[in-house]
Amino acid sequence: MTGIIQLRAKAAPLNRANVDTDQIIPKQFLTAVTRAGYGKHLFHDWRYLDLEEKVPNPEFELNRPEHQGSEILLARENFGCGSSREHAPWSLTDYGFKAVIATSFADIFYGNCMNNQLLPIALDNSQMDKLFAAVDADPQVQIEIDLPAQHVRVGEHSFAFEIKEHHKYKLIKGLDAIGETLELVAKIDAYEQQLPAWR
Amino acid sequence: MGKTLYDKIWDMHLVAQAGTDNLIYIDRHLIHEVTSPQAFAGLEEKGRKLRRPDRTFATMDHSISTKSLALDACGPANQLQLRTLMENCEKFGVELFPVGHKKQGIVHVIGPELGLILPGMTVVCGDSHTATHGAFGALAFGIGTSEVEHVFATQTLKQGKAKAMKVEVNGTLSIGVTAKDIILAIIGKIGHAGATGYVLEYAGSAIAALSMEERMTICNMSIEAGAKAGLIAPDQITFDYLKDKERAPKGADWEAALACWQNLKSDADAQFDTVVSLTAEDIKPQVTWGTNPGQVVAVDEPIPAPTSFSDAVERTSAEKALKYMGLEAGQKLSDVAISHVFIGSCTNSRIEDLRAAAKIAAKGKVAAGVNAIVVPGSYAVKQQAEAEQLDKVFLDAGFEWRLPGCSMCLGMNDDLLQAGDRCASTSNRNFEGRQGRGARTHLVSPAMAAAAALAGHFVDVRELDK
Numbered sequence: 267m268t269g270i271i272q273l274r275a276k277a278a279p280l281n282r283a284n285v286d287t288d289q290i291i292p293k294q295f296l297t298a299v300t301r302a303g304y305g306k307h308l309f310h311d312w313r314y315l316d317l318e319e320k321v322p323n324p325e326f327e328l329n330r331p332e333h334q335g336s337e338i339l340l341a342r343e344n345f346g347c348g349s350s351r352e353h354a355p356w357s358l359t360d361y362g363f364k365a366v367i368a369t370s371f372a373d374i375f376y377g378n379c380m381n382n383q384l385l386p387i388a389l390d391n392s393q394m395d396k397l398f399a400a401v402d403a404d405p406q407v408q409i410e411i412d413l414p415a416q417h418v419r420v421g422e423h424s425f426a427f428e429i430k431e432h433h434k435y436k437l438i439k440g441l442d443a444i445g446e447t448l449e450l451v452a453k454i455d456a457y458e459q460q461l462p463a464w465r
Numbered sequence: 466m467g468k469t470l471y472d473k474i475w476d477m478h479l480v481a482q483a484g485t486d487n488l489i490y491i492d493r494h495l496i497h498e499v500t501s502p503q504a505f506a507g508l509e510e511k512g513r514k515l516r517r518p519d520r521t522f523a524t525m526d527h528s529i530s531t532k533s534l535a536l537d538a539c540g541p542a543n544q545l546q547l548r549t550l551m552e553n554c555e556k557f558g559v560e561l562f563p564v565g566h567k568k569q570g571i572v573h574v575i576g577p578e579l580g581l582i583l584p585g586m587t588v589v590c591g592d593s594h595t596a597t598h599g600a601f602g603a604l605a606f607g608i609g610t611s612e613v614e615h616v617f618a619t620q621t622l623k624q625g626k627a628k629a630m631k632v633e634v635n636g637t638l639s640i641g642v643t644a645k646d647i648i649l650a651i652i653g654k655i656g657h658a659g660a661t662g663y664v665l666e667y668a669g670s671a672i673a674a675l676s677m678e679e680r681m682t683i684c685n686m687s688i689e690a691g692a693k694a695g696l697i698a699p700d701q702i703t704f705d706y707l708k709d710k711e712r713a714p715k716g717a718d719w720e721a722a723l724a725c726w727q728n729l730k731s732d733a734d735a736q737f738d739t740v741v742s743l744t745a746e747d748i749k750p751q752v753t754w755g756t757n758p759g760q761v762v763a764v765d766e767p768i769p770a771p772t773s774f775s776d777a778v779e780r781t782s783a784e785k786a787l788k789y790m791g792l793e794a795g796q797k798l799s800d801v802a803i804s805h806v807f808i809g810s811c812t813n814s815r816i817e818d819l820r821a822a823a824k825i826a827a828k829g830k831v832a833a834g835v836n837a838i839v840v841p842g843s844y845a846v847k848q849q850a851e852a853e854q855l856d857k858v859f860l861d862a863g864f865e866w867r868l869p870g871c872s873m874c875l876g877m878n879d880d881l882l883q884a885g886d887r888c889a890s891t892s893n894r895n896f897e898g899r900q901g902r903g904a905r906t907h908l909v910s911p912a913m914a915a916a917a918a919l920a921g922h923f924v925d926v927r928e929l930d931k
């Protein structure tokens with residue numbers, strides 16, 4: 267996997283709180299046994315008027331022509347709450363999103379992003395207000411994300427964001443987490459040696 | 466400074482510190498058909514081994530039918546998922562409890578039932594309700610599929626340490642008020658995302674008085690407050706539950722384990738980042754009115770007006786929820802008619818839940834126009850219920866009696882609601898579309914669900930108990 271460093275793209279506004287994993291990717295699409303192809307089902311209930319996904323819902327924010335091709339998703343509090351299904355980030359990345367900027371994220375979803383090169387950025391509500399306003403005023407406006415510098419810029423606004431060092435490192439390098447841990451196999455062996463029988 | 470229970474379990478499992486990452490050892494890894502196939506595929510692609518198949522246990526629960534034991538009963542996609550799990554377990558040497566097996570059931574029901582989950586363990590599963598197992602004083606949490614693969618290959622996980630929150634519930638519950646009502650009241654108080662970034666420890670006299678099954682109901686829904694995990698310190702009730710369970714330690718191992726478990730509690734001078742307190746006497750039977758579990762009121766209280774929320778985002782959220790739910794502010798839930806009842810899920814499908822529901826069901830018949838199903842959490846629960854003739858009570862009252870599985874909790878099988886259906890459900894999520902596109906879910910306790918089935922609308926179960 268290649269890493270994320272800088273991103274300059276337009277953003278799709280999803281001005282909602284508590285966007286849960288059942289909305290991001292409903293259960294009927296969890297029967298696949300592969301990681302690919304979930305993008306067309308992203309936000310299924312909101313996005314389509316029919317079950318066959320033939321009739322897009324014209325009211326749904328992401329269906330508006332001006333938001334097509336967006337690589338950044340804007341949302342509010344507690345994005346990704348609910349299930350641990352990694353199908354949620356799989357569907358967002360398969361759709362074409364590379365970053366989600368929201369007021370806050372649910373823990374499991376946030377962790378899942380790190381394993382899928384999807385950059386979650388938390389900003390406070392007033393900063394989110396400015397981002398939503400900028401996209402509202404000009405849907406084509408480019409939002410710039412600089413991960414190493416931990417900055418989001420739009421127009422004259424510039425916001426710093428926080429991200430843990432190891433998360434940042436992982437997103438930038440696109441590391442194989444398992445490969446890294448396997449280098450510590452001697453420590454795992456030693457740990458197992460001293461385990462009591464009941465565990 | 467003293468340590469919290471969370472600190473103690475954490476310290477017991479620290480394998481290595483790699484930079485800002487902590488490598489944590491995983492004692493038990495539970496898997497099911499939905500979130501494991503891509504992880505097995507990942508292992509194979511890289512030519513990696515499953516490090517500890519003996520610490521890995523698999524069941525089928527999400528995609529199976531509750532009407533038939535046939536693997537193809539819910540269509541080819543579900544069947545492929547189930548077959549893939551069978552093949553993977555075979556190939557990697559993982560013990561599997563498939564459909565029809567005496568030990569099969571919902572992953573969070575069978576783990577405890579078999580004695581696989583012990584105090585002081587770390588337990589993970591590609592499923593957010595893994596928090597259930599915290600009832601044993603085990604650090605248990607849901608993980609994504611990439612992490613499932615990581616545990617397969619290394620039996621460890623990279624973790625950051627969460628903050629600690631103590632949730633104290635003191636006092637005595639009123640008749641008709643259950644563990645489900647406690648946890649819904651807690652989530653109502655701290656909010657749907659109120660515990661994000663925290664591990665919760667439930668404490669206080671009302672928690673100490675609960676049975677293991679009730680404690681599981683509480684811990685199960687920790688994730689619905691956003692928490693990483695929920696814990697309850699093990700005590701004599703825990704030890705009594707585990708003693709002689711099939712996979713629990715025996716003889717000298719049991720004694721050694723007990724000696725360790727006695728120390729598994731937060732020290733008196735342990736510091737929590739946050740403390741929340743509730744009084745058991747204040748808790749009434751709860752019903753959710755919205756589309757997240759924090760949007761909840763007592764059954765005898767009116768649905769709040771969106772304007773009563775000072776936070777703008779919460780206000781919009783409430784407006785959207787009421788619209789989706791087809792409800793109005795000020796309405797009383799006891800006036801709201803229902804079309805469906807679901808008694809089941811990893812929150813409330815254990816024997817005590819079924820007993821509580823059956824006690825109410827015995828008082829009447831399912832109201833005309835209401836479709837009510839009871840889905841035991843496991844094969845063992847089903848057998849026990851049938852030995853007690855609870856199935857007869859349900860069937861006589863007009864409920865359906867099904868085979869164990871997740872069923873209508875998320876409807877990955879054919880137990881699905883249609884748009885506009887309104888369901889009193891003992892499950893844990895009332896999200897939009899959770900039980901079917903456009904379907905409306907109200908979370909309640911098993912007794913409240915059974916009472917709603919008989920009345921055709923929500924009722925205050927305390928009235929029936931008089």
Ligand code: SF4
Pocket residue numbers: 526527571572573592594810811812870871874875892893
């Ligand atoms: S019963 Fe519901 S919440 Fe529990 S594991 Fe199954 S689908 Fe998930």
